[in-house]
Amino acid sequence: MATINATVTIGSDIISGVNISNTMTMTKAGTNNGLDGTTGLNVKTVQTETAFKLFDHSEGDPAKRASKVYIRNTGSSATDFFYIGFGEDLAAATIETIGRLYGSDWMLIPWDAVAATTHDIYAKASTAESAMTLEFIAFTE
């Protein structure tokens, strides 16, 4: 059993006093035991607008559904981004798309790694004119 802690801090002056701070310890489903599996930290650089897979559903256990994934666009561009979502059909108006990671953006979400390819997580760069890099890691049961 491992101990993995993740802390988020969000500060904003949109509204006075917005200051979110929260720490979670990643645990196995329904227990206080820590997650102890991981894909390891991966880095992938692409210069194509073809979608590519970050996480395969087989990396999680469909019976143990407390996995987490972290993804970050290591770039600094305010205009170039990665679409992140489920499956390869990532674009402006597809329901599989979760969101866009612009330069320096990151995300940390739970991952319901059910036994289906519909829960494979993909990324797709917005441009092929320059190389773009993602770093990503999954924490699994």
Add this chain to the structure above:
Amino acid sequence: MATTTATVGITSADLTPGMALGISATTTLNKTGLTDGLEIMDMGYGTLTIADSHKALHEALGTVDTSNYVYLANESTNAEHYIEVVLHDTVIGRLYAGDWMFTPWNQSDSVAEWSIQAYGGACAYTYAIFKSSYVLPDSTQGTLNP
């Protein structure tokens, strides 16, 4: 122009023997394709009971294909209580007691709303949504002063 920053730190001394894990990152939440900060946000607190069906945390009422970000936390302390998080009809995952998530949200489809449901027991939750745009829903009172 507002400034919103989101920072994450992930650490583990024992996940991989002999190699401590340390990840940290900070981003500034900007409007779509710009370096201007987002200026619209919702923030709140609520409680889901297991009698509830899926509840819409936020409807996709902004402009499609834009920069938006969602923070959501399960404030329960019971390890068996979790919140199922759904985007449109896709189950993203489960937030167990104490878990949080932070993600971009593309509003890639007009029905790409976030839904949440408690399982195992009631779950208090906190959330914050940072948005590029938002369309107020029509008033049920219609036109009051024509």
